[in-house]
């Protein structure tokens with residue numbers, strides 16, 4: 261299979277220069293390669309899209325897919341994975357989708373180590389609804405809903421996922437397809453909750469290409485299995501750098517850990533729940 265075999269006839273409506281094209285052009289070769297080498301047959305892949313410009317990606321990849329509602333890619337993906345553990349489920353969510361309306365789902369997926377992949381198209385605005393601020397917009401951002409500024413610092417989503425127990429944490433950039441391909445492949449193959457925050461530039465409402473181009477660098481000599489090192493690198497950039505600041509923005513895999521997944525724990529948990537029901541009933545009967 262070749263990446264072009266994964267094309268569809270849906271007309272693409274993203275703006276010229278949109279960072280979503282890089283994500284699309286990275287995921288297709290990865291899925292084609294995994295299928296071709298027999299590691300992950302395409303029939304076992306399910307793509308889950310949120311609502312936003314990012315969500316349209318599921319229309320542009322010829323694979324099984326599910327359009328969810330805004331903020332709900334992760335619970336839908338979790339349900340698919342629990343119902344059929346043979347499937348490999350990949351969520352495409354926006355920063356509005358995953359860090360605002362759907363933030364609790366992100367935290368719980370990380371905590372439970374649900375065996376799914378979350379790729380976040382982090383353009384740091386609501387793109388589809390024309391440029392309102394999101395949890396990762398910097399405090400100096402002037403947008404449609406905040407024309408006089410925001411003055412609220414952004415969250416660092418990597419730090420949230422790290423603190424919540426995420427077992428694979430990475431950051432990519434929409435101006436570097438080779439790195440995106442590596443990150444997507446590793447994330448998809450990781451057993452557990454894989455989280456990739458992609459700095460995906462919205463060329464129309466928040467064009468950060470120059471800001472990022474001058475500051476991004478790839479992590480080297482970094483041990484993702486070392487929690488202290490991971491924490492230090494995750495905190496190196498706080499998403500709030502001023503446009504002209506001299507910060508550096510690391511890209512790559514920050515953290516990786518092997519631990520039991522929610523699916524494995526869920527099987528044990530649900531059988532225990534049944535026992536527990538019986539035990540509670542018996543206690544009540546004894547009591548009454």
Ligand SMILES: Cc1ncc(C[n+]2csc(CCOP(=O)(O)OP(=O)(O)O)c2C)c(N)n1
Pocket residue numbers: 310311312313314315329330331353354355356357358361381383385386387388389394
């Ligand atoms: C439950 C619900 N809340 C809000 C909306 C309105 N809405 C549609 S898209 C969107 C924001 C999209 O932003 P983001 O998730 O960052 O995706 P992008 O368009 O930037 O890719 C919002 C708030 C909705 N459709 N459904």
